[in-house]
Amino acid sequence: MIKHFLNLEWKQYFRSSYWQKNLALNILLVFFALYMIGIFVFLGIFLFKILSKMFPEQDPFIVANSFIFFWILGEIGMRFFLQKLPVMSVKPLLTLPIKRSTIVNFVLGKSALSFFNFFPLFLTIPFGISLLNNGYSASVVLTWLATMFLISLIANFLNFILEAFSAERELSFLPLIILVGGLYGLNYFEIISFQDIVSSGILAITENPIYLLIPFVVLVALYTFNYSILRKKLFLDASLKTKVKEVNASDLSWTKRFGDIAPFMQLDLKLIWRNKRTKSMAFLMVIGLLYGLFFYPQPMYREMEFMWAFIGIFSTGFFLINFGQFIPAWDSGYYKMLMSQNIKYEQYLRSKFILMVMSVVIMFVLGIPYAFFGWKILIAHAAAAVYNIGVNSHVILWGGSYNRKKIELDKKAAFNYQGTGAVQWLIGIPLMALPMALFGLLNWLINFEIAIATLVIMGVIGILLHKKLMAFITQKYLDSKYKMIAAFGKDS
């Protein structure tokens, strides 16, 4: 049975039209992974030295263990956004003579082989070797490595429970924030010192390997819980039943002032609000908005002027990048219909453009309180907003004409949770890195005013050329019309 499943997986992956057309992106992902591995290995090798320099009084091994609590929190957070429960189209399998438990065990088992679980090994193994070189006993090191691996697996299965929970209740990333934030908060305010609990727990295990059973039992419990969640979902009606909800129609007549593009704007707003995938994206805007708070409170980053441009582009352009990169795939489900309707392509695209511009303006206005950290930061954000409106919005619309991947907004497959992966985050890099580099370079070579002026001027040029650029972009879309229709008609 497993052999058949693996065979299906293999074919699904290599026969998907997406894979063949996005070779470049896959290569980029591989490079990104290699880069991360490199950093991890480097850190693993030198961690012992670094720690003994920084904390000369203490045992580096114990210091390292005291950080594991934060490591776990970080790992859960990363996984939540980057890792998906492996998808398997189970519907065709349900009527075949296959035990439901086999399907569930396969899906869960496959997730244990995920790259994310082996990633930490690139850090822990070199660190373990350096421990051995510094006279720690082999049994301690091996037990420690095993514990760390079990922790990874625990994070793996804990993440799926979190994802299932947030998908079911449509809570987006709220459960994650409550869990991670709650644990961090309890620890930070020293109500319960998880940092010490985790650290002394791991030390106890390394001293007495029999305690390895404890994380193992936790792992088995999480697995069983996942199993019961998935097992319940393995009925067609389970996913159907929860779907049918009463419509809450909102009054969108204010869009009428946009004239002939009003129907499309209403459609886009409904698209965003009524589909799980787009809705969680809208929620993520809060993170985009608050992104600066990760940096500005620390004087170190506040001094780094090139960061201002980056944060400005990111926080004002968060919606633009996330929404824009999937134009026109958002409408892929009914693209054929749109193309046979009496519409002007230019209106269709202009509606998306105005939506993105509105989001930039709103995000900028909401971000005005950043002025608290210095008025120069606000100016940098304003320049970034102008750049987003004038340059990035057009670039991303233009990029959309190369979009060939269908998005299934109403996918009812039981194992489909989030639909967002690492790829989505990578695409935004050039849009953000270029203005950041430009700003940083000019600021360094000449001065702050010139750097700001350059971003603003580029943005204004884009706005002035809007009509011409839109005509060019529209032509691009028209040229690839048949290709898009054909691609959107296929299932990934």
Next chain:
Amino acid sequence: MIYTKDISKSYSGTQVLKIDELEIPKGQSFGLVGNNGAGKTTYFSLLLDLINPSTGTITNNSVVVSQSEDWKPFTSAFIDETFLIGYLTPEEYFYFIGDLRGQNKADVDKLTAKFEDFFNGEIIGKKKYLRDLSKGNQKKAGIVAALIGNPEVIILDEPFANLDPTTQIRLKQILKDLAEKQGVTVLVSSHDLMHVTDVCERIVVLEKGEVVKDLETNPTTLKELEAHFAKSAVSVSQEEE
């Protein structure tokens, strides 16, 4: 109204459609029948400029469809469920299509009110999204949406499939009225020979992408069609032996 000349479509060397000449006059109800893979949907997709012809042209009311978009205001279609927008309610979908076709809400309401019987109380005012409707009800919504905005040409691919018998009968009446009383050119494809002969004045049989029969409907047409398809079934089984 619709003039097809030398049209052909091939996918990597395999020809799936080849029609030398086909003229459909205004106000005709036109039926397209054929087995799977005969090229029915391909022809309709070419007519709607959803795919690019390999050779030839289709002219809709003297507009070449692959060169200008001016045919869109007077042409409407429902090919499959991908024409629906799943996250809208049927009403919102009708208003959206109405907006695109220059009809205000009152116009759309007036039109959909005429189809109360057809909807059988399962579409309007149910506060459900289109994606949550059954296949049959989705189809009903899609067909009625194709009637919004007084189109002169209506294209429906397999409109009878997935519908219950009562609705099939009502749909046949609607389609007949459109062609006879309002002068609308109706193009329909179907696997059900009886329905097509009931609705259409003219029936064209496609086989492996080519027109093999072009019939004016009369009382013997159904027999003739059944004989034709029975014959190809026999010849296939002989070939296999």
